[in-house]
Amino acid sequence: MKLKQHLHLIDMLRGVFKDKLCPNTETPSLSLCWRHGYQVILSYDDDMSLAYAELWPGIEYWWADTPDPKDLLTYLERQKRNGRPTDAFFVAGMNLTEDLRYVLQHPLQSMRSMTLRACGYLLDWIRKQQPGPASTALNIIAADFVGDTEFIHIVIALNQSCIK
Incomplete structure (x- = not known):
């Protein structure tokens, strides 16, 4: 993606989730999220995430890549x-x-x-x-x-x- 596309996607995501986004300021606990009304942790797997407090860097996602x-x-x-x-x-x-x-x-x-x-x-x-x-x-x-x-x-x- 080009810079303009990243910015557009990030603005759209921030607009959709608004105050429900848990900021990347501390490791959230369930009680912290509930206390502040956070419902979404938005992981953005690109260095662009570093410029936004509402975005978390890429979070490793483990799946086994198997049908079994x-x-x-x-x-x-x-x-x-x-x-x-x-x-x-x-x-x-x-x-x-x-x-x-x-x-x-x-x-x-x-x-x-x-x-x-x-x-x-x-x-x-x-x-x-x-x-x-x-x-x-x-x-x-x-x-x-x-x-x-x-x-x-x-x-x-x-x-x-x-x-x-």
């Missing part, structure tokens, strides 16, 4: 044992990825159906996670196709466990 949910969870557990990838966040990508072999073996299946079929297995793992400041704690869980699942309720319950 067991391989995905094995990968994430290994990453957790290694500790947080950055000083602030551990981002667990619950995303399954189709590869050529998978597509050829399942020509009538979509990425959505693949993900939803594994949803129960992945949600069970999420329920067992511990949020918080520990080096192996999850802080951000990202997933595809969460609208039809319990995902949101589970993540909210994990967040509420931090303030009890």
Whole structure:
């Protein structure tokens, strides 16, 4: 992207999220975010982020790049044992990825159906996670196709466990 495109995108994102953006001034806790009404941590993976208090630099995002949910969870557990990838966040990508072999073996299946079929297995793992400041704690869980699942309720319950 050229400079003008970066500036346009950043202005658009800042305009959409406005006061909901958590500034990159301190590592946020859930209580800090709730106290100030922050709902969004906006990571912008370009040096342009350094010029804006509302933008966080690129946050490492780990996903296993596999169609197999067991391989995905094995990968994430290994990453957790290694500790947080950055000083602030551990981002667990619950995303399954189709590869050529998978597509050829399942020509009538979509990425959505693949993900939803594994949803129960992945949600069970999420329920067992511990949020918080520990080096192996999850802080951000990202997933595809969460609208039809319990995902949101589970993540909210994990967040509420931090303030009890």
